[in-house]
Amino acid sequence: MEFDLTGQPEIVQLAAGYALQIWEIAKSWALSPAAWSQFALLVLAYVLAVIAAARLRGTLTRLLTPAAEAESIIARSRRTVLMFLPLLLPLLAYVFTAVGESVVRSIFDSGAVIAFGKRVFLFLAVRTLVRDIISDPLLKLLGKYVLIPIAAIYALGLLDAVSAKLTETTISLGNISFSVMSLIRGLIAGSVLFWLGGWSNRQSAQFIESQQDMRPSLRQLIAKVVEFSIFGIAFLLLMNIMGINLSTLAFIGGAVGVGLGFGLQKIASNFISGVILLIEGQATVGDYVELDGGESGRIVKMTARAAILETFDGRWIVVPNEDFITTRVVNYSDSGSANRYEAPFSVSYDTDINRVPALIEAAVATHPGVLNEPYPPDCELRGFGDSGIDFAVEFWVNGFDDGPNKFTSDVLFLIWNTLKENDIEIPYPQRVVEIKGGVPDLAS
Incomplete structure (x- = not known):
């Protein structure tokens, strides 16, 4: 049955042409003895792949599974390889089918059916990779909507025709011109490159942070330099893959320069200030x-x-x-330098104040966080108040007195307990009230 599609859109005519070709190929395969032998080889290759994958999966799992507590690079690499075990079946089927294809072509000088089966197994491998192995959201999205459709087109044998059509279709932006094919290739390559860049940046940052012999500010500076270098190289590779001449981006560089000179000067100033901070290590x-x-x-x-x-x-x-x-x-920290604090307190006027400094200094020195260097605890007489004699004890600690460290609170507890143990009274405000004119007679 024939249809007249001359009045239909070009895409409908193109689809109809492909459908007709597929129909003719299917009829030739159904009536050809060589095709039936290739179908048999496909089934045999798949059965052998199932048997081999079942045997290999258990052996590889035992060999590659590290100890639960192991965190070395080799252990992490072994866990990564284990993630790809679901690909074992489709890849073995692909390999066995490729061997069968070489045999069939040597006998019948034809292997279209088994070649199609080989492409189908590759499609199944890609589908398994996207569905069961890839966990990163960006790569999973890319695989679902780009990689799987490409594998399906390749399995149908239409990849060359589709690639040629996409290459002919161009997009122009000013003096930059590129094809739709280069845009798709750039999307795939860009996603993979920047994902690899992010992974490499995380790994390098962890390695740099583990170098405790380096100053923290220097570690931060090196990490930033590595980060900019990784993504800069990824950008240049992406431009090369897309076939964009970097000289055509000169006008963009000029526009960015003008923007930095006017609207982005604060950002540039903060960026340079950040580099200075990392180099000098002031904070x-x-x-x-x-x-x-x-x-x-x-x-x-x-x-x-x-x-x-x-x-x-x-x-x-x-x-x-x-x-x-x-x-x-x-x-206050300055990479671990000591800081001085003081805790004020008062004692009664009935106290022998000559005893107080030695008692308090000895008590405060027992605190595990109080240092003897640069100076040990020092109790000083500060003045004579309205209700008592004012003292303060100065002490040095590593870090600062807040958050998880409550040094002053601990020292005040030590002062309280020491004064109580030595029967030294802590005064409270006292007032003398004088009533002039005598006390009124409340009974009347």
């Missing part, structure tokens, strides 16, 4: 800082534009890097 991740505006907190992250402070009430404060350069910043 780094983990330091507790107080800014000129009164904001204070621990630096939990330093980005190219800003530093993020976490306060002890759980808030995050985003501080531009430029503020660390142009304003006064107090760094």
Whole structure:
């Protein structure tokens, strides 16, 4: 039966032509003895693949499964290889079918049926890869809507025709021109490249952070340089894969330069300030800082534009890097330096104050967080108050007195217990009230 499709759109005519070709191929396969022998070889290859995969899967699982507590590079690599075991069956079927294809072509000088079966097994391998192995959301989306359709087109033997059509279709943006095929190729390559870039960046950042002999600020600087290098190389590779001449992007560089000179100067200033901070090491991740505006907190992250402070009430404060350069910043941590604090207290006027300094200094020195260097605890007489004699004990600790460390609170407990044990009275406010004119007679 023939249909007149001359009045239909080009895409309908093209689809009808492909459908007619597929129908003619199917009829030739159904009536050809060589085709039936190829079908038999396909079934045999699949059965052999099922048997071999069943035997190999158990052996490979035992050999590749590391100990549960192992976290070495080899152990992680073995776990990664185990993830790909679902591909064993379709890939073995593909290999056995390829062997059968070479045999069939040597006998019948034809292997279209078995070649189609081989492509189908490859499609099944791609489908298994996307469905059961890939877990990254971006790669899974790319595989579902790009990789699987491409594998299906390849299985049908239409990849060359579709590729040629997509290559002929071009898109122009100003003086940049590229084909739809290069755009699809760039989408696939870009997704893979930037995923690999993100993975490489995470691995390199973990390795750099493990180098404890380096200053924290230097580790941060090296990590940032590696990150920019990785994604810069990925971008250049992507442009090369898409076939875009980098010289055509010169006008974009000029526009970016103008933007940096006007609208983006603050971003550029913060970026340069961040590099200076990382080089000089004046403030780094983990330091507790107080800014000129009164904001204070621990630096939990330093980005190219800003530093993020976490306060002890759980808030995050985003501080531009430029503020660390142009304003006064107090760094209480300074990579682990000691800080001095003091705890004030008072004793009664009936106390022999000559005993107090030695008792308090000895008590405070027992605290595990109090240091003897640069100075041991020092109890000083501060003055004579309205209700008692004022003292204060100064002590040095590593870190700062807040958050998980309550040094002053612990020291005040030690002072209280020491004074009580030595029968030294802690005064409370006292007032003398004088009533002039005598006490009124309440009975009347």
